[in-house]
Amino acid sequence: MKKFILPIFILGLPQMLNAATAATQLEGGFKVGPAIILITILCVFVLVGIIFRAKDTNDFYAAGRSISRTGSGMAIASNWMSAASFLGMAALMYGSGYHGLAYVVGWTGGYVLLLILMAGQIRKYGKYTAADFIGDRYYSQTLRATGAIIAILISISYCVGQFAGIGLMFKWILGLDYTWSVIIGGSVVLVYTLISGMLGVTKNMQIQYVIIIVSFLIPLFILTFKFDYFWILPQIGYGSVVSDITNGIQSAGVAEMVNSMGHSFAITASPEYSMPWDPATGKTYFQWMAIAFSLMIGTAGLPHVIQRFYVVPKASDARWSVVWGLFFICLLYWSAPVYSAFGKILSAHPEVGKLSKDAIVVYTAQLGNIHPLIVGLLAAGGVSAAFSTVSGLLVAGASAFSHDLYVKVINPKASPKTQLLMARLGTVAMAFIVTMIALLQLGLIGQLVAVAFSLAGCTIFPLFLLGIWWSGSNRQGAFAGLIAGGLISIISITYFVAGKQGVVLPFHDFISYYLEAWYFAWIGAPLAIIANIVVSLLTKETPVEIRKFLIEQVHS
């Protein structure tokens, strides 16, 4: 690997150093240094993917079940820390203040549910995919196929936000337009997912985690040090930044404390940034609660997250990998608000103009006069975050297509070679669909990803929750729950898409507020659970072999 990286580094070094001034522009222009960093990182990903590539279907789906607790925790964190976490979360807080913290809480609190309600039991159930579990537990090929289709839809919805993030970062680094940036970035991630499968992906995820977290943290130490806050622990030091935004900074008082455009580190008192559900942000208490709840139950229902528990050797490893994963995730989630707080002050002057919220992490580093190469590393970290998640999502989607739809429903006699081919075809098809949707730019990255969470919360989560914890939940109940959750999902997404197209449907304001696409699971999930329970109680009992398996294998 050194043979490849060293010449790239040596050849690129002069350009990287000369690029220092070019990269200080907030927009436009090809940035040589950051581009070389990005290309180097991508080469490392592809090489690691080749070295650890899947040799058979067992490797492709579940990495040979050979990953350690810490390694799996890192992979969980890397898989989780997507463009939505790296770029989107700071964007949400930058754009709506305290409201954005609902996403921080929602995207971390869900892991508690996932751990105590599902992780160990899922591993004990011993299946490859979410649809596998649904098909076996509810003894229905139709439900297996439906589960697979839902898993694919969730993966596509989740990937759209990631491709948007990749597009933004490629646009910033390469100076290309958004369309080409999405196409190029999407092609690269597709190639290496195809080459590597999940074993390579899991190895890559561990490397990606290190790159993501290092690139994300370095600028924070510099920003807090430069602007005279408690820099030893920026995740605490930025508390004073939040208070300064709330109370205002009349003048920095120190000539050096300026942003890269020469504006003083000052801001008008803006309590609306930190106060809960402030009218100025246009967000309400109900929305805060609905988002937090929807994201939490969505976390416990995401196929690509659930699937990670299949790659650890034992149930206890599955449990501990969640603890490690959550710790690694929180390192980033404690840090993201720092960017939005500094970003608010550094971009407060009207001359800075309106910035793309989803790129505020990078803009904040630029406005904070951080060295362009470090900003370049930060942007490359953003791409890594998106890549790590997309690769996991593509594998989950491809698994659903190949394993759950093709092998289990369409062609049970398919050879391993055919299965692998179908998985790869599924990956290509998904990447193509995601690219097309990402080009429409339907919302902020974090919001687009939140749609996937609500969809998972309304459909997969109730099936897993009741499937594991109540043997009384039967096939008919599962169908009823899926219909209830699916109906809410369809209504919400229809109104969302219609609204984006300028079409006003009946009860538009009511539906758009109470069933907004980012949080419709707040009602969809409870309805699905109730429907499942009621119909299960009214229909024929779950077969004894399923109940026996549950009690002897899953809960013993």
Next chain:
Amino acid sequence: MVSEKNDYHISFFRPTTPRALHNRNMVLWLVSIWAVAIFGFQIALYVLEKPTPEPELTAFEKVWENVKAGNASIDEIKTFAHSTLHVAGKVFIASEHRAALDNGISWATMQLADSAQKVAIGNALIHFEEATSNAKLVTDDHYVTSKLKLKALVQPVIGLQPGTVLSEILPLELNSSLTEVITEENKAIIEACMPLYTIHNRSVLTDTKFLGFPFHYFYTAVFLLILFIGLCYAYCVRVDAYNKRMSIAD
């Protein structure tokens, strides 16, 4: 392990084995702590909060009727200019609201200037607007010099200290086509948007400081995440301990 009586039924709320009972109790405890910590705190925030205006809104409301009627004194116009400029400089401001506030600020600036200052400011403003439309970067010399000239003229008129954040943004909030009157439409917008940006939901939880943070912000952004890790850690330790005690292998 399973008696014939229960016939392989499993239910979270009606555990049939000692392990299931242990697990249920632990899960109920953890989920209760989790739910109260997250939603209980937000409910407390909601219950305790009081809409609290900023001092700028109080000052604005004292002078607004006279400004609107066109019979405000010099001091009242100055107060009006300061309060609207304060809102125009906020971090969340809709563009249509900013345009209306700019109308108020531009009008107030000219009302406060004497006749000689009016001519000088008017010329400097037009010059600055030309420089703005021609500038490619905010560092262009022509743009910077015309902005500094305008700033030097308007700062004393409004009564702002040099170097303060409001004095820095003032030139950018002026519009030469909006200096004569505040339009009726913009008066309505100003009246509606001033409370929107200057009334906040505050309580003892938001006004208490902890490690530099407003307490509620620290709780939600930092503490809750620590709690989540703690809950997960406690669960794993207890499950492992129970499995060891009962000689259960994974």
